[in-house]
Amino acid sequence: MRILIIEDEAGISNFLRQGLEEEGYETTVAVDGLQGILLAEKQKPDLILLDWMLPKLTGIDVCKAVREKDKTTPILFLTAKDTVQDTIEGLKSGANDYIKKPFNFEELLERIKIHFRNTGKNKILKLGGVEINVLKHTVLANDKEINFTQREFDLLKYLIENKRRVCTRNEIIENVWGIHFEYDTGVIDVFMNAIRKKLNFKKEEEFIKTIRGVGYIADDNN
Template identity: 65%
Template sequence: MHILIIEDEKGIIDFLKQGLEEEGYAISYATNGKEGLEKALQHSVDLVLLDWMLPGMSGIEVCKAIRKERQSVPIIFLTAKDTVQETIEGLKSGANDYIKKPFSFEELLERIKVHFRSNHAIEKLTLGNISLDKNKFQVLVDKKEVSLTQREFELLAYLISNKGKVCTRNKIIEDVWDIHFDYDTGVIDVFMNAIRKKLNLSKDEELIKTIRGVGYIAND
């Protein structure tokens, strides 16, 4: 599961990143509102941890903008703003939860788990005769289970989550592999060939189509 942290205090970012990665979450972060909004809309993000006071755009503005484009992604405010009115304003902007600084990491972790559980419906993805359940780590083709490796599963889930959008090789490397430096993107083709073979898809199959020189697109 991919969590995006939008926070301008490096100490808090480092603290959250270390703790959440130890719990098995993939973490990316942004240090200002504009960058955070771009990452929230352009990347495959499962939950957003959002500060209120941010350079460029406020957390409220970011929250409203994310919610317009992505209805179901959970958003949790982490902020020193602590009046009742401010809490109400944060929730009205589209946030799912509101935690006041300083906070307990253990409490935050449990809240994250609650939101992932309550948001489980979007963890079930479909593409034609293919169904994918993130919670069960299960892929079915015509209701028959197909065994994928973790990386194959993550790549397939990413493509289906971004159904109808061209996923470039560079974006896949960043969002699925969490690699943010020059890397041989040819490895993606190796995994795609394995996925197609296991799902019995040809290279000309419209469900997952190769965009030559660019990447892939999933379409029903």
Template identity: 60%
Template sequence: MKILIVEDEIGIYTFLKEGLEDEGYDTLVASDGATALKGYQEWQPDLILLDWMIPVIDGIDVCNRIREKDTTTPIIFLTARDTVEDTIKGLRAGANDYVKKPFSFEELLERIKIHFRNRQQDEILHLGNIEQNLTTYEVKQNGKEVKLTTREFDLLAYFIQHKGQICSREDIIKNVWGIDFQYDTGVIDVFMNALRKKFDMKQNGYIKTVRGVGFIASE
């Protein structure tokens, strides 16, 4: 597996490169946004570790540009920007995960493994007239393709895999994001609103809100 490290601090990217290569991953380092985009296009990494505050083109813009063409490659922000607003902005840009500096390498490694495992599933899921292919990353409603971001895709899959069960906000954060968020789980609402708009799901659609608890998917 190939991991693109986008980081301009030599101490951090050296630490990451050595640690990940010790774990058997191939790595490529880019110290600015323009080099990161070139490396992504030419090297086609399996996962991207992306700092926000990098020269030339910032991390948010890099993430947005990649997501214009690629909704499947996992992107993990690795940044000192640590407010709730920053995290939501990063996730809205299409990132799969958001790790705040300083970080534990062991925790980061586990998150990387989770994202790789999520990509290795082979299954077609159904929810009413929605069909989701976990292998090709295609999603259709009534036979018509629906474009989702990576996080929206993962969130939809989690709901379908737990049809008929109430999914608490805490469980969603833990299982979809792969971490325990230390702030308001209201970030989920951002993605729920996007999903409902893309599938034209109203409050009484396939994924219903269970007030004070979370959500439930049913047909």
């Protein structure tokens, strides 16, 4: 599961990032409101932790902008603002939850898990005869469960979430590996070969195609 942290205070964002990654979550950090909106649209995180007071755009502005295009991703405000009116304003802007600073990290983890349970309950991704259950972290191919590594699962999930759209190598490296600098994207081919072998598609059922020199596309609308 990928969590986008939109927080301009380095101490807090580093604390959150380290703690969440130790719990097995993938994280990305945005340091201002504008960057937060761009990353939310580009990376399609599973949950957003959002500060209220941000450079360039406020958390309220970010929340409203994200909600215009994304109605379902959980958004949790983390803020020192603590009046009832502040809470109401945050929830009205589209947030799912409101956690006051300073917060207890264990409580935050439990809130995150609750929101994942609520939103992931029926989150099934499909590609041909393949089904991914995001919550249970399982992959079925023609009703048979296939064992995937974490990286294989994340790669297949990303391609299916972006079905019928060409995903470039750089996009895949950034969104699946979380690497935002020059990197040998040839590693993607190794994982794609493993995924294809495990799914054992027939020739006429090749639902994940290689776009030479560009990337990959998942498409079962043949």
